[in-house]
Amino acid sequence: MISVNRRTSTRAWLAVACLLTVWAVARPLAAQRAWRSSVTPVVYFRTLDGAWGGARYRLSSAIGFGERPEPDAGSLLLEAGASTQGSYRGVVDAHLPALWAGWRLRLTLSATRDNRYAFYGLGNDTPYSADSVTADAPYFYRASRTRSSARLTLQRRVVGPLRLLAGASIGRTRFRDLPGPGVFARDSTFVPFTDKTVRAGLVLDTRDNEFATHSGVILEALYATGSGYTRTTGSARVFIHPITRLVFAARLAGEDLGGTAPLAPQLEMESSELPFGAVGGYRSLRGYYGGRFVGPGKLLGGIEVRYAPVWVPSAAEVMLVGFYDAGRVFGPGESFQLTTRGLHHGVGTEVAVRIQRNTLFVAGVAKGRDGVLAVFGTQWSY
Secondary structure, rough: HHHHHHHHHHHHHHHHHHHHHHHHHHHHHOOOOOOEEEEEEEEEEOOOOOEEEEEEEEEOOOOOOOOOOOOOOEEEEEEEEEEEEOOOOEEEEEEEEOOOOOOOEEEEEEEEEEEEEOOOOOOOOOOOHHOOOOOOOOOOOEEEEEEEEEEEEEEEEEEOOOEEEEEEEEEEEEEEEOOOOHHHHOOOOOEEEEEEEEEEEEEEEEEOOOOOOOOEEEEEEEEEEOOEEEEEEEEEEEEEEOOOEOOOEEEEEEEEEEEEEOHHHEEEEEOOOOOOOOEEEEEEEEEEOOOOOOOOOEEEEEEEEEEEEEEOOOOOOEEEEEEEEEEEOOOOOOOOOOOOOOEEEEEEEEEEEOOOOEEEEEEEEEOOOOOOEEEOOOOOOO
16 A cells, blocks of 8 residues: 555656646747747667657757757657557656756656666676576566656856756656566665755856767766765766867766665766766667666766768768777775776767757667677767
8 A cells, every 4th residue: 555655646746747847838938939849759679678669749949040059949848658578758858958048947757667677786897697598587687667757957157158056856766576587686675765856066068069069078066965875976078179070079977976875876877967877878888788887986988089971060960980988886885986997898889860950860889898789879978
């Protein structure tokens, strides 16, 4: 009875938050001169959870004739989809980076289930053996993760490219064993976790375009306190554009969780926009599945070389990309440090296609210690 009540409560506050989102966004939308809507099908395949199908509705207001780094003055995204392996995803994302001078607002509601989430254990040295996956243990390195969350971020320009950030979020995460023996079943001490967090930080952003950056830097210093833990995050991303068709990109990021952080917050890394899965996966360490390495401390680095044989400014780009990623985690009792010891490495190549200001498709292959994986994204890795 208790679990039913909790699920009902979670659905209730998500429904209320959704209504508030629509109300908050509808008022500025009505006051704008030009808004454009689109509906697109979402069909793709993921190795872990099979074929996906769904739809995406997007309502957006263009920046206008003047060049600005924001992809839109404001947008509202509604997306829903499901996979053949029991995963699903529902998102309401109101992103308003340039509707009001000097202010940025983002409110995101999500309900997801990753029914084949990769889990290899805790720590930086978790082993992987393909022979462990058998007919009797088909999900040896898999678990089911269900999450629902609401996240609000407000940023205010202080001076020049420097912004002050404040935000809050609430979310609930639940894990479930899959049939047969496996790593997660062996470490089955993980219980449902409700996380309430507040965060603050500084962001220095000189990028020429936030969605498809060619030059500039973005530096982030963030601090958050959650349910029983703290999170300190720092990152630097640098983009150099020496000649028209060539872009060099580099990233260095670190994060340390203090206190007693359960599994759920250890699986993600904070950023000034939305958190992302780390360490492993397209956004953090390509060549490894998401959640490949789990710990309260995280260190990421990477470099990319992007060359555009097709270059039509403000209209389209086709870019050939070569990249190198490195990362590691620090387990309980280990101190975070900048180091080259214990790093896991991934290398690969991609083809990226950008259409106008805010549509990007990236596909490629990456090789890590565990083998070769396909990579796909609708935004740059960093």
